[in-house]
Amino acid sequence: MKKIIVSLSIALLTLSSCSDFIEEDNRSNAETNEYLKASGFESLINANYAQLKDIYGGEPWLFVAGTDLYSEGRNREPIELSQYTQLTPASPNVDYLYRECYKAIQRANTALYYSTLTEKTTTLTTRIGEVKYLRANAYFLLVQTYGGVSLDTEYHASPVLSFERNTAEEVYTFIIKELEESLSLLPAGAFTGRVTKRAAQDLLAKVYLTRGYETFGAASDFTTAAKYADEAIAGETLTLSYNDLWFPSTTAIDINKETIFSVQFSAGSNSSNPQTTGNGQASYFSSYLGGSEVATKAPYRSYTLLPTDFAIGLYEKGDKRWEGTFMTQAYATYYDFYTKADKTGLTVAHFYVPKWMTDAELAAYKLANPKATIHLYGSYGTSVTFSNDYQTIPVRKFDDPKAPFATSASSPRTSTRDFVVSRLADTYLIAAEAYLRTNPTTGLARLNEVRRRAGVIAATSGQFNIDYILDERAREMIGEYNRWFDLKRTGKLIERASLYNPKIKASNFDGANGEKKILRPIPQEALDLNQNKSYPQNPAY
Structure with missing residues (x-):
């Protein structure tokens, strides 16, 4: 590869005020070089993990906005990403993953460079495998979001301001090579906070599955995706209840047996600035609930990403995910749900x-709870006219009773709960989708394992199609950061967003040159920094 690819984590400092982790160490270049060759190498690895907090802990828009499951409430989403009509390369928030993922890539490149210079410890090969996974994950987020991007695998001590664009096919080839190399380096066993072989298998399943839908995908991609998903599943069934899966942990690390990979947050690392360095996931999926300044002691909610009526209507009687996902019954003091064992x-x-x-059941409920405000079905999705708090049903699965109250929508990152990137039920549904193309009987069995844990009847072979899988992923994973990727991967983004999101019409996706605005645009500031002016923009822009 030509050495003209920019180190975007350096060149894009104009897009972010964040200091580089080496600068924070406050050493001269020579001192830093010797430090990273020796005891500082483990700190460098930790810095790679730390970057995940900025990828996943902050803005959710590129992950979930503009889909069938979420729409805006009283506070507006970024209209360009959520409704597509005004989407341009200069739109706010378009650059978020571009910036944060290239920071991760540069940190990974730095770690791999110093891995050839540092002491040959017993953990070195494992650390190399971890970094390869983290770099592959960053590129996977980039290629899904923007299409082909610049492949940069080299350590840069200073900015290089001319770079070329690789094709999406080349990026997928690199990601697969990177992850398959990591398999022989990573340890087997349960997830304890670092990347394992299982995490690499899970990500390989998702990469092969996603490439399988592309025009350049290999004929065997769906088969290979199913193979890696089954290897990650390793015969393990879903044994935790859905409520236990998400109930806030009382331990310092929020890991359960079904976690395949998650981003670690902690009160200690969040203490310096609890409004901007924690996990913001809990803040988005509800109407405003009041807050710490009132007697209800409710968590902060931004009133921006609210479940659509379609999303709410996907659940059926007996589905344990209804109660496990939503705060269907809010007490006068909100967190009593978590802190009071006896709710009598x-x-x-x-x-x-x-x-x-039924009407009779509702009448009995009102009699037993005379002070409750009753929100009738059909009145608490995004079709409601917003006027008061608690107007829409809160998504509670990410609640953190220990989090300080957020101050505003611009600084809601107060939670110290871990951010789950991949978990076992997700892998079952990835396997189901892969097998849909190759062995539908096995695919249906994978999907029905998820439904079995949810307590609902098994799906039939006549129901088993891509829309049913997407519906099941919605029921299982609402609020988790994958919906835009799911719809984009399966070619269902325009259809389902325009059918089920009240803010979106199919014509919103019409772009330049007769193209549809599926891929997000390459950020304008990245293009402006590039001295290679032949770097192409995505054709819809």
Whole structure:
């Protein structure tokens, strides 16, 4: 590869005020070089993991906005990403993953460079495998979001301001090579905070599955995706209840047996600036609930990414994910749900009526809870006219009772719960989707393992198609950062977003040159920094 590819984590400093981790160490270049060759190498590895907090802990828009499951409430989403009509290369938030992923890539390149110079410890090969996974993950986020991007595998001590664009096919080839190389370097066993072989198998399944839909995908991609998904599953069934899967942990590390990979947050690392360095996931998926300044002691909610009526209507009677996902019954003091083992005598403030509740059942509930505000089914999705708090049903699965109250929508990153990147039920559904193309009987069995844990009847072979899989992924994974990628991968983005999101029409996706705005545009500031002016923009822009 030509050595004209920019070190974007350096060149894009104009897009971010964040200091590089080496600069924070406050050593001269020579001192830093010797430090990283010796005891500082482990710090360099830790810096690679730390970058995940900025990839996943902050803005959610590129992951979930503009889809069938979420729409805006009283506070507006970035209209360009959520509705597509005004989307341009200079739009706000378009650059988020471009910037943060290239920072991760440069940190990985730096670690791999110093891995050839540092002491040959017993953990060195494992660390190399971890970094290869992290670099591959960053490139996978980039290629799904922007298409072909610049492949940079070299350590740069200073900016190089001319770079070329690789094709998406070349990027996928690199990602697969990187991950398959990592398999022989990574340890087997349960996830304890670092990348394992299982995490690489899970990511390989997703990469092969996604490439399989591309025009350049190999005929065997779906088969290979299914193989890697099954290897990651390793015969393990879903044994945790859905509630236990998400109930806030009382331990310092929020890991359970179904976690395949997650980003680690902690109160200690978040203490310097708890409004901007924690996990913001809990803040987005609800109407405003009041806050720490009032008696309810409710968590901060931004009132921006709210479940659509379609998303709420996907659940059926008996689905344990309904109660495990939503705060269907909010007490007068919100966090009593988590902190009070005995809820006898607690006052219910809000109740969200499920679609299957009969009139007689509702009448009995009102009699037993006379102080509850009753939200009838059909009145608490994004079709509602917003006027008060608790107008839409809160997604509670990311709640963190230990988090300080956020101050605003611009600084909601107060949670210290871990961010789950991949988990076992997700892998089952990836396997189901891969087998849909190759062995539908096996694919249906993978999907029905997820439904079995949810407590609902098994799907039939007549129901088993890509839309049913997407519906099941919605029921299982609402609020998790994968929906835009799911719809983009399967070619369902325009269809489902325009059908089920009240803010989106199919014509919103019409772009330049007769192209559809599926890929996000290459950020304008990245193009402006590039002295190679032949770097192409995505054709819809």
